[in-house]
Amino acid sequence: MTTLLLVRHGETDWNAARRIQGSTDIPLNDTGREQARETAAALAARFAGQAPVVASSDLSRARETAEIIAEALGVAGPRIYPQLRERSYGVAEGMTIEEYLERFGAFDRENVPEAESTPHLRARAVSAARRVVRDARRSHAPQDVPVIAVAHGALIGQLIRHASGDTLPLAGERLANASTHTFLVERDRLGVLSYAAVPVD
Numbered sequence: 720m721t722t723l724l725l726v727r728h729g730e731t732d733w734n735a736a737r738r739i740q741g742s743t744d745i746p747l748n749d750t751g752r753e754q755a756r757e758t759a760a761a762l763a764a765r766f767a768g769q770a771p772v773v774a775s776s777d778l779s780r781a782r783e784t785a786e787i788i789a790e791a792l793g794v795a796g797p798r799i800y801p802q803l804r805e806r807s808y809g810v811a812e813g814m815t816i817e818e819y820l821e822r823f824g825a826f827d828r829e830n831v832p833e834a835e836s837t838p839h840l841r842a843r844a845v846s847a848a849r850r851v852v853r854d855a856r857r858s859h860a861p862q863d864v865p866v867i868a869v870a871h872g873a874l875i876g877q878l879i880r881h882a883s884g885d886t887l888p889l890a891g892e893r894l895a896n897a898s899t900h901t902f903l904v905e906r907d908r909l910g911v912l913s914y915a916a917v918p919v920d
Contacts, residue, residue: 721852722865723902723909724762724771725875726788728780729754730896737816737920741808741834746779754897755784759791762867762899770794771865772855776803778871784897785869797869798854802847805871806840809833841877845909848878852904875900882911892916 729751733740747755762771775785775797781804785797811819811831823830829837848868855866872894879887882902888894898915 721856721863721904722912723848723852723904724865724867725848725878725900725902726758726762726784726867726869727872727875727894727896727898727900728776728778728784728869729758731780733813734896739808739811739814739816739819740780741805741812742778743812744778744780747783751780751896752783752787755787756791758784758897758899759788762788763791763793766792766865769865771867772798772851772859774798774800774803774851774855774866774868776805776870776874777801778804781869781871785867788867788869792867798851800847800851800868802843802850803868803870803874806873807833807835809835837877840873841881844874844877845881847874848902848904848909849907878902878909879911879914882909887911887914888916891919893919 729747731745731751732748733745771792773785773789773794775782777799789796809831810833828834851868852866855864875894895917900914901912903910903912
């Protein structure tokens with residue numbers, strides 16, 4: 720059994736402005752770097768004396784968050800997985816939430832041209848999580864080490880939904896920047912142990 724922690728990247732200027740990022744590569748801002756350092760310190764305390772594997776999406780906001788975490792843990796820099804990147808929001812990327820609602824109505828995402836569908840996102844998220852854990856197991860066998868992967872809100876949300884049988888997150892919740900969500904991977908089965916959510920703004 721492998722403990723898998725999914726961490727959402729720290730804040731970016733587009734997060735602060737309530738702009739839809741998706742696959743657009745927006746870097747962390749100073750607030751996001753401080754959030755990453757706080758999360759890194761908490762993870763370093765939690766895994767004192769251990770050497771977790773750190774992985775990341777290839778987008779810079781996730782990669783930099785993962786680099787900060789790896790440094791605090793004293794482990795190698797993150798293994799990069801493009802499969803962990805955020806959902807593509809197609810023509811909606813760069814829009815504010817208000818602009819999105821004005822153009823598309825309900826915050827549905829399925830009605831946005833060129834956006835990644837929810838079923839595709841979930842399949843990609845589950846496959847990515849399994850691959851990250853499988854690679855960590857292969858490189859550390861027979862030892863089973865914890866895995867920390869830095870990814871994105873929509874992708875982590877789909878993993879939580881998959882692992883909880885679509886009961887979590889609850890309505891009215893969102894995943895905050897730099898929040899940590901814990902899963903247990905047994906063979907290829909994902910179970911959610913805990914998740915950290917805050918009320919939707």
